[in-house]
Amino acid sequence: LYVTEMEERKSFKYPPYYRIINIDVKHKNPEILYNQAExxxxxxxxxFGDRVIGPEAPLINRIRNYYIKSIMLKFERDSTSVVKAKVIIRDVITQFQTTKLSKGGVVQPDVDPY
Structure with missing residues (x-):
């Protein structure tokens, strides 16, 4: 059972073989949220190309009147790719926050959420 689970995790790019970065985008208006997340x-x-999965709504897609969309990124376990990815993600989020589109939205990155 353990061996099967580990083989599946490796083939589908899940931890411990890969690292996951989850980015939640939140807004009170679902239409604006859709545009922000896209x-x-x-x-x-x-x-990052095909390493980006989403945006998609999580199972609980609204908390405290904020609608949520999640974007997932998967990276190889080696530390250099993750460190570079964090810098690029920080730059992309900073750039996004300077646009008019980001008004009223919240962006929350989470490294290794599980």
Whole structure:
């Protein structure tokens, strides 16, 4: 059972073989949230390509009147790719926060959320 689980985790790019960075985008208006999440995912895809999954709504897609969209990124376990990715993600989020589109939105990155 253990061996099967570990093989599946490796083939589907999940920990402990890969690292996951989850980015939650939140806004009170679902239409604005959709545009914000699509923009952010598009900017991330320019740098990371098919490593970007989403945006998609989590199972609980609204908390305290904020709608949520999640964007997931998967990286190899070696530390250099994750360190570079964190810098790029920080730059993309900072750039996003300087646009008019980001008004009223919240972006929360989470490294290794599970």
């Amino acid at each position: 923009y952010l995912a598009g900017e991330l895809r320019k740098h």
